[in-house]
Amino acid sequence: MENRKTVVIGVTGGIAVYKALDVISKLKKENIEVHVIMTKAAIEFVNPISFQSLSQNIVIHDMFEEPKAWEIQHIVLAKKADLFVIVPATANVIGKVANGIADDMLTTTIMATKAPVIFAPAMNVNMYNNPILQSNIQKLKEFGYNFINPTSGRLACGDIGEGKLAQTEDIFEIIMSNLYSIKDMIGTKVLVTAGPTIAPIDPVRYITNRSSGKMGYAIAREARDRGAVVTLISGPCNEKVPIGVSIIRINTNEEMRAAVLNNYEDTNIVIKAAAVSDYKPKVYSNNKIKKSENGLNLEFIRDNDILKELGLHKKNQILVGFAAESNDLLQNAKGKLLKKNLDYIVANDITKADIGFGTDENKVIILSKDNDPIAIDKMSKKQIARELFNLINKKR
Ligand SMILES: Cc1cc2nc3c(=O)[nH]c(=O)nc-3n(C[C@H](O)[C@H](O)[C@H](O)COP(=O)(O)O)c2cc1C
Structure with missing residues (x-):
């Protein structure tokens, strides 16, 4: 990674304190400089020595402690931070910051920093749903503070509901995305489709295809990293x-069509990376088709061509399709681009085992209406997604 970044982790007094250690460990592996500020309550849960060892920096917790250097610690860290993350964030710290209270080292430093601040709340479900806390969160969001929402599950207190600290790998991912991504899509609405669809034959059988969803999910992740509001239909x-990322799960072509059309109107960019079934059985059998000594003939009919429909009804949306081809790649992709009124088409050759379906890498050619095709070398699907948005955003 390019220049070394500094993240200040604020640790507050919740039962999930120990999970912050995992986030720090992940950041250190990426050579990120980490400083930790703990509240007095946090120290009741885990000794600062653990945080000191993992961050390889002195842990700060006492505002009036004998200074270790001439600098005023909270101002130094406030200036040094590229990013501030409060993990876990108690109801108390959220309430304090929302109301301008700076009565300890952590809240004072948060108040003094110009770096982006992200809170990862964790608490009992009733505390989380308390309207006072929700109103404090809302207020902070309006001031530009960010939140990594807690998840639902069994909480440490035994209650079940929302309030569980987001998974540490998700917190890490958000931190990395904030540190390194170009935020050139803030407020842009992006709709991505991914994965296969299934065409049911009877209650137990269906046909589908080999799409793993990896490309579409990488596109959704990249758009999210760049600040877009992303809906993924999978x-x-x-x-x-x-x-x-908001997820809508579907199974069939028809369900995909309904979900896409529902979201099409107010979307800025639509990327159809899903491998939607072209055919479905002419007749769906409500009962399981009995095994017999004879073979089985099924007649298939064309299913909806969703991309074509989107092309027909396109207003200001940028419409991007995918062409997975086993022969005449460029010719077929170009034909699809024009016939379906697309702005871009990403063509990939599915005959190569190391790229395309189910793999983490891909090698594609991006065609557009007005420009020459651009060949993208073999690279990770996330990097391909980056190249795709670089291209789209240059033209917007
Ligand atoms: C065992 C125990 C677990 C707690 N867990 C949480 C928690 O998960 N989330 C929370 O907001 N507060 C929790 N609290 C309450 C906070 O510790 C308390 O509000 C404290 O004042 C927070 O101080 P701080 O925000 O300065 O760290 C817990 C308290 C105890 C004793």
Whole structure:
């Protein structure tokens, strides 16, 4: 990674304190400089020595402690931070910052910093749902503070509900994205489709295709990293939904069509990376088709061509399609681009085993209406997504 970044981690007094250690460990592996400020309550849960060892820096907690250097610690850290992350964030710290209270080292430094600040709240479900806390969160959001929403689950107190600290890998991912991504899509609404669809034959059988969803999920993640508001419509696949992305799960072509059309109107960029079934059985059997000694003939009919429909009804949206081809790649992709009124088409050759379906890498050619095709070398699907948005954003 390019220049070394500094992250200040604020640790407050919740049961999830120990999880902040994992976030710090992940950041150190990326050679990020980490400074930790703990509240008095946090120290009741975990000894600062653990944070000191992992961050490889003195942990600061006492505002009036004998200074270790001539500098005023809270101002130094406030200036040094590229990013401030409060993990876990108690209801108390959120309330204090929202109301301008700076009565300890952490809240004073948050008040003094110009760096982006992210809170990762963790608390009991009733505390989280308390309207006072929700109003404090809202107020902070309006002032430009960011939040990594807690998840639902079994909480340390035994209650079940929202309030569980987001997974440490998600917190890490958001930190990295804030540190290193170009934020050139703030406020842009992006709709991404990913994965396969299924065409049911009877209650137990269906046909589908080999799409893993990896490309679409990488596109959604990249758009999220650049500040876009992302909705991901996904067929059945095993990919992890990027935190901060709204997910709509579908199974069939028809469900995909309904979800896409529902969201099309107020979307700025639509990227159709899903491998939607072209055909479905002419007749769906409500009962399981019995096994017999004879073979089985199924007649298939064309299913909806969603991309074509989007092209027909396009207003100001930028419409991007994918062409997975096994022959005449460029010719077929160009034909699809024009026929479906697309702005871009990403063509990939699916005959190569190390790229395309199910793999982490891809090698594509991006075609557009007005420019020569651009060949993108073999690289990770996330990097391909980056190249795609670089191109789209240059023209917007
Ligand atoms: C065992 C225990 C667990 C707690 N867990 C949480 C928690 O998960 N979230 C929270 O907001 N407060 C929790 N609290 C309450 C806070 O510690 C308390 O509000 C404290 O004043 C927070 O101080 P701080 O925000 O300065 O760290 C817990 C308290 C105890 C004793």
